[in-house]
Amino acid sequence: MLYFADQAHIPYGPRSAAEILSFTAEITRFLLRHGAKLIVVACNTATAAALDDLRAMFPGVPFVGMEPAVKPAAIATRTGKVGVLATPSTLNSHRYAGLMARFAGGIQVYENPCIGLVQLIEAGALVAPETRELLRGVVEPMLTDGVDTLVLGCTHYPFIQPLLEEIVGGNVTIIDPAPAVARHTRFVLQQRGLIILDEQTGSLRCFTSGDPRRLEFLSALALGEDCPAEQVHWREGELTDMP
16 A cells, blocks of 8 residues: 655645645655555545646546545434535535435535644644643534534544544544545445455555654554654646655
8 A cells, every 4th residue: 555645735724726736636646656556535624626637637647536425424423414524625615515405305414624624633633631621612512403424524533532422522533534445445445346356465565645653653552553754846737756
């Protein structure tokens, strides 16, 4: 598994679709140069802004995207009220509007862009008082209005799910789309004959456009994974391993 963290450009949420497309296209080229056979766009914002264009730009490459789990939330809710926690770019995207049109009929959706939450998670403040305060400000008005299902619409947010569960209590369903994305990734690999069928041990190789020590710290803190990070650099819109 190759993992690329574009920490030099975080957060993607406030950026334009054109800018996000330029970043993700070059990251795709970088991963393909290193042997990737399938690309998971592991970011709701990047999926919303760039996935269709990436598929057009790289027609021979299978892509799997991330989308807010509006459909399972609509099925799960008992009160008919669902909260979506996502970035501004995701909430304002055509892809998200399409999800709402297809699956959110008959339910009331509460949205919050969670400004500043990604930066707190990147800083490792997974249980810090400021993170707790931000989350309370986001979800308490939703809970007061009867929301019983919350969608984690950003791939950073599952890392604060334990804190969120503590705040909202046991009667609120929290939906993380990542497990479904992992299952779909395996399905696409099998469908295309790309999956390794033997029992050999896999490996993880991590790249970052930011500080490798920061990614290593976050990997250990949030995932419990030891992932020595390799630094890459943006040079005039292109990625290079050379400093």
